[in-house]
Amino acid sequence: MFNYTFHWNQALRALPQMLDGALVTLEIALLSMAIGLACAMVLTLFRLSGNRVLSGFAAVWVEVARNTPALFQIYMAHFGLGNFGIHLSPYAALLAGIAFNNAGYLAENFRGALKAIPDTQARAGRSLGMSSLQAFRYIVMPQMLRIAFLPATNQMVWAILMTSLGVTVGMNTDLAGITQELNARSFRTFEFFALAAVIYYVIAKAVTLAARAFASRMFRY
Amino acid sequence: MFETALTWSDLAFLAQGAGMTLLVTAVSVTAGTVLGVIFGVIRFQVGPYWSIPLTFVLDVFRSVPLLIQLVLGNAFQSIARLGWPPFTTSCVILSLYTAAYCTEIVRGGISSVPVTTRRAARSLGMTWWQDMRYIVAPLATRVSLPSWIGLTLGVMKDSALVLWLGLIELLRASQILVTRLQEPLFILMICGAIYFILSFPVARLGGYLEKRWSPND
Numbered sequence: 001m002f003n004y005t006f007h008w009n010q011a012l013r014a015l016p017q018m019l020d021g022a023l024v025t026l027e028i029a030l031l032s033m034a035i036g037l038a039c040a041m042v043l044t045l046f047r048l049s050g051n052r053v054l055s056g057f058a059a060v061w062v063e064v065a066r067n068t069p070a071l072f073q074i075y076m077a078h079f080g081l082g083n084f085g086i087h088l089s090p091y092a093a094l095l096a097g098i099a100f101n102n103a104g105y106l107a108e109n110f111r112g113a114l115k116a117i118p119d120t121q122a123r124a125g126r127s128l129g130m131s132s133l134q135a136f137r138y139i140v141m142p143q144m145l146r147i148a149f150l151p152a153t154n155q156m157v158w159a160i161l162m163t164s165l166g167v168t169v170g171m172n173t174d175l176a177g178i179t180q181e182l183n184a185r186s187f188r189t190f191e192f193f194a195l196a197a198v199i200y201y202v203i204a205k206a207v208t209l210a211a212r213a214f215a216s217r218m219f220r221y
Numbered sequence: 222m223f224e225t226a227l228t229w230s231d232l233a234f235l236a237q238g239a240g241m242t243l244l245v246t247a248v249s250v251t252a253g254t255v256l257g258v259i260f261g262v263i264r265f266q267v268g269p270y271w272s273i274p275l276t277f278v279l280d281v282f283r284s285v286p287l288l289i290q291l292v293l294g295n296a297f298q299s300i301a302r303l304g305w306p307p308f309t310t311s312c313v314i315l316s317l318y319t320a321a322y323c324t325e326i327v328r329g330g331i332s333s334v335p336v337t338t339r340r341a342a343r344s345l346g347m348t349w350w351q352d353m354r355y356i357v358a359p360l361a362t363r364v365s366l367p368s369w370i371g372l373t374l375g376v377m378k379d380s381a382l383v384l385w386l387g388l389i390e391l392l393r394a395s396q397i398l399v400t401r402l403q404e405p406l407f408i409l410m411i412c413g414a415i416y417f418i419l420s421f422p423v424a425r426l427g428g429y430l431e432k433r434w435s436p437n438d
Binding site: 002003004063064066067068069070071072075076079080081082083084157161162163164165167168176179189190193194196197200201204205 | 281284285286287288289290292293295296297300301302374378379381382384385392396399404405406407409410412413416417420421424
C-alpha cells in the first residue's frame with residue numbers, strides 16, 4: 001500500500017534497551033515531581049508569608065514557569081547557565097527545567113486549593129494555640145494536598161511527556177534519547193518512534209490509574 | 222555584560238521567528254478548534270459508550286509526547302509519499318493535538334448546560350440545531366472560553382517543539398543566534414521575554430474571564 005516495508009522486528013529487538021530508557025524517563029519524572037512539589041510548597045509559603053520580596057519572588061517564578069515553553073526552560077538550564085560558568089549535563093538540565101516548570105504549575109494548583117479552604121480553619125487552629133506554621137502544617141496543608149492531588153496527577157503525566165524534550169539538549173539515556181539514537185543508526189524512524197509512543201502511552205496510563213487507585217484509598221471520608 | 226554583538230537585523234530575525242510561532246499557533250488552533258467542536262458535539266451526542274473509539278484516539282494524542290507525535294507524523298508523511306513540507310506536517314499534528322484537548326473542553330461546556338434548559342427550548346418548538354445554536358452555544362461558550370484560552374496559550378508554548386522538524390520558529394531562531402554569537406543567556410532572555418509578552422496578557426485575560434463569568438458568583 002505504501003511502497004514501504006515495515007521492519008517491526010528491528011524495533012522489537014531493541015525493546016529491552018528502550019524499556020531501560022523508559023525506567024530513566026520514569027526516574028526523571030519522579031525526581032522532577034518530588035523537587036517540584038518541595039519547591040511549590042516553599043513558593044506557597046512565600047506567597048502566604050506577606051513579605052513583599054518573598055511573595056514577589058514566588059509570583060515571578062510561577063508566571064515565568066507558566067508563560068514560557070518547557071523547552072525554553074530546559075534550554076535556559078542547559079545553555080543559559082553556561083554564561084555563569086555552570087555547565088549542566090543534559091540529565092541535570094532536563095531535570096532542572098522540568099522541576100522548575102512543575103514547581104510553577106503546582107504552586108498555582110496549591111493556590112487554587114488554598115482558596116477552597118475556609119479561613120476559619122486556620123483561625124480555629126490558631127485559637128487552639130497553634131503557631132501559624134503549625135496551623136498550616138497540620139490543618140491547612142493536609143486539606144490542600146487532598147484538593148490538589150488530581151491536578152498534581154495531571155502534572156505528573158505532563159512531567160513524563162516533558163522528559164522527551166531532553167533529546168533536544170543531547171540526552172541519550174531516556175526513552176526518547178535511546179529511540180533517537182537507534183533511529184540515527186538504522187533510519188527506521190516510524191517503527192522505533194511508534195514503539196516509543198506505545199511505551200509512553202502505557203506509562204502515562206499506568207501512572208494515571210495508579211494515582212486514581214491511591215486517591216480512592218487515601219482520600220476516603 | 223552590556224556589550225553585545227546583537228544587531229538590529231538579528232532582532233528582526235527573532236521577530237520573524239516569533240511570527241512563525243504565531244502563524245503555526247493560529248493555523249493549528251483554528252483547525253484544532255473546529256475539529257474539537259465537531260468531536261465534542263459527537264462525543265456528547267452519542268454518549269460515553271459509543272464514543273469509546275473516538276475517546277481512545279483522542280486520548281492517545283494527549284498521552285504521547287508531542288515531540289514523538291511530530292516525528293511520527295513526519296515519518297508517516299514520507300512513508301505515504303504525501304510530500305508535505307515541515308510546516309504542513311507541524312500544523313496537522315498540532316491541530317490534532319489541539320483538537321484532542323478542545324474536545325474535552327467542548328464536551329465539558331455542553332454538559333454544563335442544564336438539561337432542563339435544553340428541554341425547555343425543545344418544548345418551545347426549537348429544533349435540535351436551533352437549541353444548539355441559540356441555547357447551548359452561548360451558555361457553553363461562557364464555561365469553556367477560559368479553558369480554551371489556556372489551551373491556546375499551551376499550544377503556542379508547545380509549538381516550540383516544531384523546531385525538531387527544522388522549522389525556524391522563535392526558539393530555533395534564538396538557538397541559531399546563540400550558536401553564532403555565543404551569548405546564550407542574553408539571547409535566551411530576549412526569547413523568553415517575547416514568549417512572556419505574548420502569553421502573559423492573554424493568560425491574565427483568561428483568568429479575568431474565568432472570575433467574571435464563573436456561574437456561581
